[in-house]
Amino acid sequence: MTPAPNIEASCELLRELDITIEEARSTPESFGSWFIRATAKGKLIRIVWDGRDGALIIQEPSPRGAPSDWGDRWIAGNGYARKTSELREGVLLVLDS
Numbered sequence: 001m002t003p004a005p006n007i008e009a010s011c012e013l014l015r016e017l018d019i020t021i022e023e024a025r026s027t028p029e030s031f032g033s034w035f036i037r038a039t040a041k042g043k044l045i046r047i048v049w050d051g052r053d054g055a056l057i058i059q060e061p062s063p064r065g066a067p068s069d070w071g072d073r074w075i076a077g078n079g080y081a082r083k084t085s086e087l088r089e090g091v092l093l094v095l096d097s
Contacts (some may be wrong), residue, residue: 003040003084003094004032004051004058005084005087007024007026007034007036007049008085010036010043010047010049010087011024013035013087013088013091014038014040014047014091017040017088017091019039019045019077019091020028020038020039021036021037021095022037022038022039022044023036023037024036030052030058031050031051032051032052033048033049033050033051033052034048034049034061035047035049036090037050038077040095041095042047043060043094043095044060044061045058045059045060045091045094045095046058046059046060046070047059047087047091048072050077053077053078054077054078055075055076055077055080056075056076056077056084056087056090057072057074057075058072058073058074058075058087058090058091058094058096059071059072059073060073065095066095071082073094073097074090074093074094076090077080
């Protein structure tokens with residue numbers, strides 16, 4: 001099982017990359033899941049830790065424009081080639097695309 005990334009450490013990483021945190025919320029009752037909504041370079045992104053599935057996901061808003069509709073752009077964790085420790089590289093990859 002992939003260890004859960006820490007929300008505070010993930011927020012700090014984003015700040016080091018000059019990314020503005022818009023919202024960060026943890027839901028311990030949902031398997032320790034959490035999300036961070038942030039903006040950088042004119043892009044809105046959301047980073048989600050899915051505690052049930054052990055997956056760290058970087059998402060962008062759906063092109064359809066629905067406020068609750070997000071598309072996965074990068075996934076790491078259990079059963080994925082990427083590791084959760086590669087979050088920095090994942091964020092930079094998504095922002096540069």
